[in-house]
Amino acid sequence: MDYLEKYKYWANNEYFDVNTKEELELIKNDEEEIKSRFYxxxxxxxxxxxxxxxxxxxxxxxxxxxxxxxxxxxxxxxxxxxxxxxxxxxxxxxxxxxxxxxxxxxxxxxxxxxxxxxxxxxxxxxxxxxxxxxxxxxxxxxxxxxxxxxxxxxxxxxxxxxxxxxxxxxxxxxxxxxxxxxxxxxxxxxxxxxxxxxxxxxxxKEIDDEYIERVKSLRLNDDIDKDINIVYTPLNGTGNKLVRRVLSERGFTNVFVVPEQENPDPDFKTVGYPNPEDVKAFEYAKKLGKEKNADVLIATDPDCDRVSCMVKGNDKSYIGLNGNQIGALLVNYILSSRYEKKNIPENGVIVKSIVTDDLSRAIADKYDVKTIETLTGFKHICNKANEFDRTKENTFIFGYEESIGYVYSNFVRDKDGVISSMLIAEMTAYYKKAGKSLLDVLEEIYQEHGYYSSNLISIVLEGIEGSKRIQRIMDSFREDPIIAIEGMKLTNTIDYLKDKTDTPKSNVLKYFLDDGSWYAIRPSGTEPKIKKYIYSKADDKTLSEKKIKDIEKAIMNKIKSVK
Structure with missing residues (x-):
């Protein structure tokens, strides 16, 4: 059946309920809407x-x-x-x-x-x-x-x-x-x-209790400043009760929840796009943070598998950390803490996605921990934990991807905003006792391993025509890659759809430049978007950020040329 026949089938079949029929009646003269719903x-x-x-x-x-x-x-x-x-x-x-x-x-x-x-x-x-x-x-x-x-x-x-x-x-x-x-x-x-x-x-309810106990068992340090001020927002989602509970039971007494975003709201009226990856989601949290002099602002997304944070800077303003930075901080905190306690497994592994930056790899190398890459998505990251269960050759320590998803240990096989919120709070409290903020620690990591910069650009292209344009953009990059960008030359390309790699086939293109910078492009698997991931490394921050801008400009010019 074509889309009009499918529409008529739904509109006239007694199997479908009254509300469905009424909704379809409202669009009977709107062929584009009918096509969108039934094509x-x-x-x-x-x-x-x-x-x-x-x-x-x-x-x-x-x-x-x-x-x-x-x-x-x-x-x-x-x-x-x-x-x-x-x-x-x-x-x-x-x-x-x-x-x-x-x-x-x-x-x-x-x-x-x-x-x-x-x-x-x-x-x-x-x-x-x-x-x-x-x-x-x-x-x-x-x-x-x-x-x-x-x-x-x-x-x-x-x-x-x-x-x-x-x-x-x-x-x-x-x-x-x-x-x-x-x-x-x-x-x-x-x-x-x-x-x-x-x-x-x-x-x-015992399942909740057991889970919270398991999460608390992942703590790495108790000699921390538990009096830090934390502002938390569940963005009107599911994290409210369990994140607050685990922070409370870990001994954090100054946890302030954004009241406008505390309770469930399917319309997300205070935020619109409830993604803490976007610093706009922190507007209410920042306001409360200033009132409470918060050391850290933590936000989880509506189903509480993703988490992000903002950190108080020297000028008392709040600076957002992206997923790569949070991931690097967590890898550094976990491995350095476990190194001190001499309990890093000999066959321990960090697992990250192919579009996540390489700073965590440099940190893991320092502690003789292997890094393995997978396709984007925690189904791939946690499948490595499943594989390790079978082979016993490696031990899963931590998995993450740049889109603010992280999991520590392996009793949960998905990204976990509850575990990650606890670790971010603990990490903040640990370093504050040592007189440092997370920004200070990040700077120390950069000085040791080099300045890694990154940028993610997402272009929303909805509907049938949007889907077709996304494919044309992918075809253009695949068939006619950018050879040189402001003195940086293309040295290698990986086409994860056509080339032989250690990962399953996927419509992802990754381009490596001769200075160590790289970028990748792929369609989103869950949203009408095409995503560009840009990464650079340099000896200083200014040069690293300039490279990001140069690569971004070249990519965007090419995308704009694809109609």
Whole structure:
């Protein structure tokens, strides 16, 4: 069927509910909107589903969620009775329809005879990862669109190790989705029926308690200044209770929560784009920070898997740290602390993405710790922890990527804003007792290893035409790369889609220049964006930053030439 036929099918079929039909009636004379909603099915990939909420095959709604879940259910059934009995854990965030979508998923799984463990309220995404491992479920689902704007929601699938599914499992699920010829073939029972039959069980609060104890066990130092002033904002998301709890139980008494962003708000009215990677998300936190003379401002995104921070400078203003800088500080703090305690494992490994800078590698080399690179995404980073479990050849210490995602240790197999918030607070308190700020420590790292600068540029290109232009941009860089930039010459290119590498195939291009600088370009896997990652290294800060600007100018000029 073409998009108009799909629209008419949804608009006229009695299977679809009244609200859906009313929503579709409102757009009956808007062919472009109909096309946007029905020109394709919302793609199920290794990130699961993510899209704008609304009626249509290319939207997040109860029907696309039930379709994906039936595909997952069939996949689990194909694995046998043990997989069916082990079941699926389900969590959800604060977004519009998150609870409803979580319940739809539970109802479909239970109708297929699969055991379901369901959280009774919002929870951080990393807690789901922990729960999968703790309850030994075969799979897990979290309903979240992470840091996307309010109009989005999503559906992420995890497998038994507690990490997000990879391509092979996503393909199995997608194959089973594609075999479903009609929505009416999807099995569904009521929540109450599932509870009465013992097919659905609410997850006990003890899971929260166990998780918090495990997080606290990761502390590296107790000889710290616990009187530091911390401002925390969950950005109206799921981090509020557990981040505050772990900071309190670690002994931090001066934790001030941004009141306007404390409680759940699916519209994110105070921030709009709830991504702490953008310093604009810290506006309310900065105001409170000045009132409380905060040493550090910490923000987690709506599902509390990402975290960022701002640090008080010498002039009392707050300076934002990017994901590369926070990652380098954490690697330095973890390894230096463990070196002092003589408990760095001989086969310890730091895992980072291919678009994350190399400063952490220099730090890890100092402590004889190996660095391994993966494709972007924690499904790849934590798959290394899964691999290490099997081979016993390495020990996973820390994983991170420049997009403010970090995890320490491996009882959680995803980026974890709760663990990372505790470590950032502890690290700040540790260095303050030594008379240093995080900015001072970062400067010391630069002086020892060189000045690493970075910049991320994201260009939003929405809709069908946006998607086509992103592909044209990728084609242009792939076929006609920039040979020279202000005295820097291209020495090597890696095309992760076509070249043989140690990673799976991916539409990423990486260009290395003769002075040690490099840049990469790729389409986002979860948003209508094309991303450019620019990195430089020099003996001084000024030169390093100038190189970034020169590379950025060349890249942007080329992008603008692609119509």
């Amino acid at each position: 394709k099915d919302l793609t199920f990939g290794t990130a699961g589903l993510r899209g704008i909420i609304g009626a249509g095959t290319n939207r997040m709604n109860r029907y696309t969620v039930s379709l994906a879940t039936q595909g997952l259910a069939t996949t689990i059934i194909d694995k046998g009775n043990e997989a069916i009995k082990r079941g699926v854990a389900i969590a959800y965030d604060v977004r519009h329809f998150s609870k409803e979508f979580a319940h739809i998923a539970a109802r479909v799984l239970a109708a297929n005879g699969i055991k379901v463990y369901l959280f009774d309220d919002i929870r951080p995404t990393p807690l789901l990862s922990y729960t999968i491992r703790r309850l030994n479920t075969i799979s897990g689902i979290v309903i979240t669109a992470s840091h996307n704007p309010k109009d989005y929601n999503g559906y992420k699938v995890y497998w038994e190790e507690g990490s997000q599914i990879l391509d092979d499992m996503a393909s199995e699920i997608l194959d089973n989705i594609n075999k479903i010829e009609d929505f009416s073939r999807i099995k569904l029972i009521d929540i109450d029926e599932g509870l009465n039959k013992g097919l659905i069980t609410y997850i006990a």
